[in-house]
Amino acid sequence: MSAVTMVAAINAALRDAMDGDDKVVVFGEDVGRLGGVFRVTDGLSDRFGPQRCFDTPLAESGIVGLAIGLAIRGYRPVPELQFDGFSYPALDQALNQLAKYHSRSGGLVDLPVVVRIPSFGGIGSPEHHSESPETHFAHTAGLKVVCPSTPGDAYSMLREAIECPDPVVYLEPKQRYWTREEIDLPLRTEPMDQAVVRRAGDDVTLVAYGNAVATAMAAAAEAEVQAGLAVEVIDLRSLAPIDVDAVVASVEKTGRCVVVHEAPRTLGIGAEVAALVQERAFYHLEAPVLRATGFDTPYPPARLERDWLPGVDRVLDAVQAVWEQ
Amino acid sequence: MRRDFLLPDLGEGLQDATVVQWHVRVGDTVHLNDRLVTVETAKASVELPSPFEGRVALLDIGEGDGLRVGERLASIDTSEDGEAAAPRAPDAALLPTGAPTGPVTRQPVLVGYGVDVVPQRATGRREWRRRKAPGRRALDGGEQGLGTTPSVPATPPNGFPVPRPLAKPPVRWLARTLDVDLHQVRPTGSRGEVTAEDVRAAAGSAATGDAAGSVGVARGEAMRQDERPSWPGGTGASGLAGDDRPEEIPVRGVRARIAERMSLSRSTIPEASAGLWVDCERLLALRAALRDDLRSGSARDVGGAEALTPFAILAWMVPFALRSAPLLNASFDAAAKVIRVSRAVHLGVATGTELGLLVPVVHGAHALGLRELAGELARLTRWAREGTLTPEQLTGSTFTITNYGALGLDDGLPVVNAPEAAILGVGAIAPRATVHDGELAVRSTAKLTCVFDHRVSDGADAARFLGRLKALVEQPELLLGTR
Numbered sequence: 078m079s080a081v082t083m084v085a086a087i088n089a090a091l092r093d094a095m096d097g098d099d100k101v102v103v104f105g106e107d108v109g110r111l112g113g114v115f116r117v118t119d120g121l122s123d124r125f126g127p128q129r130c131f132d133t134p135l136a137e138s139g140i141v142g143l144a145i146g147l148a149i150r151g152y153r154p155v156p157e158l159q160f161d162g163f164s165y166p167a168l169d170q171a172l173n174q175l176a177k178y179h180s181r182s183g184g185l186v187d188l189p190v191v192v193r194i195p196s197f198g199g200i201g202s203p204e205h206h207s208e209s210p211e212t213h214f215a216h217t218a219g220l221k222v223v224c225p226s227t228p229g230d231a232y233s234m235l236r237e238a239i240e241c242p243d244p245v246v247y248l249e250p251k252q253r254y255w256t257r258e259e260i261d262l263p264l265r266t267e268p269m270d271q272a273v274v275r276r277a278g279d280d281v282t283l284v285a286y287g288n289a290v291a292t293a294m295a296a297a298a299e300a301e302v303q304a305g306l307a308v309e310v311i312d313l314r315s316l317a318p319i320d321v322d323a324v325v326a327s328v329e330k331t332g333r334c335v336v337v338h339e340a341p342r343t344l345g346i347g348a349e350v351a352a353l354v355q356e357r358a359f360y361h362l363e364a365p366v367l368r369a370t371g372f373d374t375p376y377p378p379a380r381l382e383r384d385w386l387p388g389v390d391r392v393l394d395a396v397q398a399v400w401e402q
Numbered sequence: 403m404r405r406d407f408l409l410p411d412l413g414e415g416l417q418d419a420t421v422v423q424w425h426v427r428v429g430d431t432v433h434l435n436d437r438l439v440t441v442e443t444a445k446a447s448v449e450l451p452s453p454f455e456g457r458v459a460l461l462d463i464g465e466g467d468g469l470r471v472g473e474r475l476a477s478i479d480t481s482e483d484g485e486a487a488a489p490r491a492p493d494a495a496l497l498p499t500g501a502p503t504g505p506v507t508r509q510p511v512l513v514g515y516g517v518d519v520v521p522q523r524a525t526g527r528r529e530w531r532r533r534k535a536p537g538r539r540a541l542d543g544g545e546q547g548l549g550t551t552p553s554v555p556a557t558p559p560n561g562f563p564v565p566r567p568l569a570k571p572p573v574r575w576l577a578r579t580l581d582v583d584l585h586q587v588r589p590t591g592s593r594g595e596v597t598a599e600d601v602r603a604a605a606g607s608a609a610t611g612d613a614a615g616s617v618g619v620a621r622g623e624a625m626r627q628d629e630r631p632s633w634p635g636g637t638g639a640s641g642l643a644g645d646d647r648p649e650e651i652p653v654r655g656v657r658a659r660i661a662e663r664m665s666l667s668r669s670t671i672p673e674a675s676a677g678l679w680v681d682c683e684r685l686l687a688l689r690a691a692l693r694d695d696l697r698s699g700s701a702r703d704v705g706g707a708e709a710l711t712p713f714a715i716l717a718w719m720v721p722f723a724l725r726s727a728p729l730l731n732a733s734f735d736a737a738a739k740v741i742r743v744s745r746a747v748h749l750g751v752a753t754g755t756e757l758g759l760l761v762p763v764v765h766g767a768h769a770l771g772l773r774e775l776a777g778e779l780a781r782l783t784r785w786a787r788e789g790t791l792t793p794e795q796l797t798g799s800t801f802t803i804t805n806y807g808a809l810g811l812d813d814g815l816p817v818v819n820a821p822e823a824a825i826l827g828v829g830a831i832a833p834r835a836t837v838h839d840g841e842l843a844v845r846s847t848a849k850l851t852c853v854f855d856h857r858v859s860d861g862a863d864a865a866r867f868l869g870r871l872k873a874l875v876e877q878p879e880l881l882l883g884t885r
Contacts, residue, residue: 268700271702322702322703322704322705323704325704326704332572359571360571360572360574360575361571361572362570362571362572363570363571363572364570402570
């Protein structure tokens, strides 16, 4: 066992996948010579050569389009879009082509593409670098969207995503890039379409993913200290599809649910979880499902982001509100 | 009648075309889809078929001339009979496959099959599900149960609308389960809402005898205990003491149907019965193991785990056991003097509902996997209680099981579901003193009873069937050798 950072885990997953299958190719802005702005692809170009890990022009739509073409010809491309906000120029290729080619071809053509996107805020970066793009992808049928919150999951889910015959959008919580976990690589955690209970409790269910899992865990610990509440934390891991059975099983136990995410509130993943919970667990609900989220504004300048992001206090406000219903 | 042929959109949003060659002249007779004209667009040269049948009256555009989409190419005098003159979309013959050719309902557009110009209506393919059981009242009052007096006056005395009672969803469910009308409950919650305690108190004060206590555990049980009709003319002791005339309950709907079917069965079927005790320890262990696996294993299916009851597993074993006695999965046709042995097992499952006994059918039970059958059973049971079963889901069974064990009954003598040839009754699984391996032991056991049409089969058939079922329940691994 050793303390592995999420960056190292993702790097190892890419390296092991490329070792195992020479059709796996990695490309994107600065992923080759530089090794990625977060060092995620460090050493891959040296190890596998510029044919399999290479730099692209600053043209995200072209990056995803290239991945689609390579996949049609039998490759397993793992393109990186350097930052969340930079995924928006690629939405045309992602939503109109990547998501639809399989059904458009009547199931004849698989697109085993994994689009890696360092995502979310909290690192003091300028605009375009702190977006939460998940809803755009999760709303588009034909794409799987996953988001690990631990180094072990980051490794396992990336390996599984690369093996998956369907396109997967793999969102990396960059604020957690340097969190460490004692693990041995390679490892397999739960299948990537399953949610995981990170902390068990009978009083309130907190649903989170990505950066927000750590926030939810901290809030759950505070709720226990301050109010003696046993808060259950569910790490969704997969945002499309959502493991609704896991969420409903928890809410049937607690009767109270709060969803936490950085993305703005309107039409976010929290809205979908709330809808699913009231459909499936209506008669178990002791309180309305609440959301602790970012605000419905553009992402703020870095010096304001700590106030904008849903922190422990905002989560506790919601936990207390559902508890006191 | 003179019909105009307008230039249709010949490609994705092409706006114009040039006439290359006419293939008809004014005065020619044309049939539907006859070659009319060749036009050239920016993308291709296209032959256009005639969308009408009749005589060419006008050719507007000369060869070599251009025109825009929607402009008239030609006019055709259609034949005089009513059929041909029926109104049609102007370029109906050129609309994509599947486009309507009836009366004009769409306005053609450049891309796609057109814009609806009449309001959308139901397809007629869907039937409104049957209404909820009359015994179930709406949560906030509304239609009342059998014989109960409406709790909310149609016109409130003060003329103001009656406010909807406040209550959390679990409290509403509790009220529904206990048959408590929230309008009749005094709320004690801090926000003026009805609490669970309020509902329990109301149920306790309203119910006759100890009914409320027993009803309180009814949620989620196989049979609800509040199926009995409520007493009209008030509840509890006052209703009984004040009036000793018998209360008359009209026999109609499901009750009438049950009466008819039971009478038919007992008057036409000479029935005999047989039964035996089975040891259920292995069955319960199997169910626990499967549940654990479904809850946490790689094939995780939490909902499926819930549906996997001991009864569901037993029901799944029945088609295997019926192979030992096919005559029990049959029907007797007295008029034709023939016994019809069914090759498939369509399993009827007697289900208690607020309406009365219903028998939803698991079609093709012999071909279903265990989880499939358990899931289907759970769905059918739920829909039976909600009163939303379709006629197909209530007919076609070849063999029926009744689970009176869920009511806590050890034993019963069910009535054959005519025209079937047999029915299986399943008693309560409970720990009982029994002889196991030659020793007195406390083991979970159940009594299985088979009632059969003696015209079709004999005691030996029932013995083979029950014997095989007992073997499967007590040694589930035998199922591995069945196929």
